[in-house]
Amino acid sequence: MKRFSLFKTIGLFLLFLHFTSCQEDKPLVYELTVDTSHIEFSFETSVYQIALNANYHWEISNCPDWLTVIPASGSGNTRLTINCDANTKTEERKAELKIQCGQETQMLFIRQSAKGILAFTLSDTLVYENPAEIPLPVSHSVDFKLTVSPSCDWLSIFQKEKGQYILTVSLLKQDLYRTAQVILQATDYSLRDTLQITQTTYTHHIRTLLEKFYQETNGSQWGNHTNWLSSLPLQEWYGLELKNNRLIKISLSNNNLSGNLPEILYELSDLKELYLNNNSLQGSLSPSIRKLTNLERLNLSYLPLTGDIPEELWSLPELRFLELGSNSFNPVAIPYKKLKKIKALHFSFFPLLNGLSSEIQELTQLETLELFECHVTGPLPPELFRLKNLKFIQLTYNGINGEIPPEIGNMNQLKILNLADNKLKGNIPPEIGKLTQLETLDLSTNELSGNVPEEIGNLIHLKNFTIRRNYLRGKISKKIQQLPYWDTFDLSFILPQINGFLELE
Missing domain, CATH: 2.60.40.10 (Immunoglobulins)
Structure with a gap:
């Protein structure tokens, strides 16, 4: 009996000790302090240390991915190291870290300034x-x-x-x-x-660029490379022209240039004229073309160029003459509003997304318009005939429909009008007789009908006259037959129609 009482006493004592130790693990009052609650970081990668004092287990939460806290949890007093990544954004960053110790909480407010510039x-x-x-x-x-x-x-x-x-x-x-x-x-x-x-020196720089251009376009295989790479003055190199010791012109058309269109071309910022047409240069036009701020004439037709036409091309401030025909560029919409100074546009064999839109009236300086087989559809816009400086219109092999508007008579500077191989309908307007400077008139292979207007007899400068393969009828007046160059006209270009023949009066 005494032995049982002894065991009971020992058990109660051990239970008391266990209860007492538990009471020591969890203090009656939780204590948690940090030596600062606000930290300011610059935009660069930074490190900051603070002292944390606690009498129990603690843990940090709400830490964003641009902050690292070491250690993030622990027990008792410690020193925290806070690592802050560099801020690459133009806005400042903020964080509110929560430190929890039992029932006690401390907030740590962190701010990092925006990216430095x-x-x-x-x-x-x-x-x-x-x-x-x-x-x-x-x-x-x-x-x-x-x-x-x-x-x-x-x-x-x-x-x-x-x-x-x-x-x-x-x-x-x-x-x-x-x-x-x-x-x-x-x-x-x-x-x-x-x-x-x-x-x-200007000469040394230009020579260096031209030597690279020669090498990159296989200059040894050119049709003519007279004096290239020599010590002679640049104006004696084939295809170059200088003015006031500045390179203003490169003319290497049809000269067997090959390889990719060199990027170094765009460093020749004094260029006013660049002719590289009818060669085998490949690649695409670079946005770096914006550097050619003096360029007035550019001919890159009949080259196997591909890709998009860069927006920078349309914004060249001095561009007046542009020829980009017979390439493989992606379809493009001509931004007419950016080309108010342009005098000549030559495009052929690639689709235009906007064709002859009403915005063409912005081209008040335009003298030459050639859109040959460019998938142009729809009627001839009246705005086209407000361009009174136009002297050359070539719109063949498209899908232009509707009638030829009488406003065409307003273009009294026009010398060449070629609307062949389209889908034009209706009568030939008598107002064409007002185009007194006209030398070439080609309306062949359309769906025109009615009589040939006698007013064409007013075109005393007409040297080329083609109206075959339409649905015209009746007789060609004696007035037309009395034109100065009538005897040189080939009647096979005039009389045959799709459903018969015209006759001479």
Whole structure:
């Protein structure tokens, strides 16, 4: 009996000890403190440490993916390390971390500033031998400094006004070529940007580009490469023209150029005329064509070029004459509103998505319009006949329908009108007789009907007259037969119709 009482006493004692130890594991009052509740990070990768004091197990939650806390849980006092990734966004980032210790909670508020901005808004720059001043625009949200590397006496930087810097380049006297970097460095951060400045003589630079162009287009196989790669002046190289020591023209049409259309062409920024038609150059037009800001005439017809026509082509400020026929470009809509200075458009053998839209009236300077087999459909828009500077209209092998509007008589500068191989209907309008400068009239292979208007006899400059393969009837008046060049006309181009023959009066 005494032994049982002893065991009972020992059991109660052990139970008391267990209860007492549990009471020590869970304190009556939870304690949790941190030495700061607000942390500010810059936009760069950063690390911050804080002291955490607790008398029980604690755990951190609500941590976003751009923050890492080590350790994220534990027991008792510790030191937290908070790693913050770089902010690559233009908005600031915020987080609210929750630290839980039993029933006690602490919030840790973290803010990271938006991405820092520090960059030149000017691309790498080439200058020629004469002294120059180059503005150095800088986009920034932090303090910075500018230096030149390697240090040299031909480049210097001065501040024109607050935040506006000018880079001065001295005269290139003896060297053919020199280069240096302008370094943009943040004063308090690791942000930086560099700008390459190259100075060379104009002739050396152009020769270098032309030599690369020659190699990339298999110059040794050209039909004519007289003086290319020689030490003779550039104006003596075949197909080149210079004015005031500037390369303004490359004319290498039908000369057996092959390979891809070289990107270096777009570096010849003084070019006013570029003729590479009727060669075997492949590839596509690059958006870099925007660099040819002086280009007035461009002929890339009869080349196996593919891809999209870049928007930058339409925006060339001086472009006046454009020929892109017989390529394999993707279908395109001509942005007429961007071509208000254009004088000649030559397209053929690839689809135009907008054809002859009403926006063509924007081309008030247009003198030549050639859309040969370009899938143009619909009627002739009245807006076309408001272009009184037009001298040449070539719209053959399309699907143009409807009637020839009488407004055509407004085009008193017109010399060539070719509407052959379409689906035009109705009568030939007598107003055509007002086109007193007309030399060529081709309305063949349409669905025109009615009589041949006597007013065509007013066209005293008419040298080519073709109206065959229509549904015309009746007789051709003596007035027409008295035209100065009537005896040179081939009647087989005039009389035969789809359902019979016209007759002479």
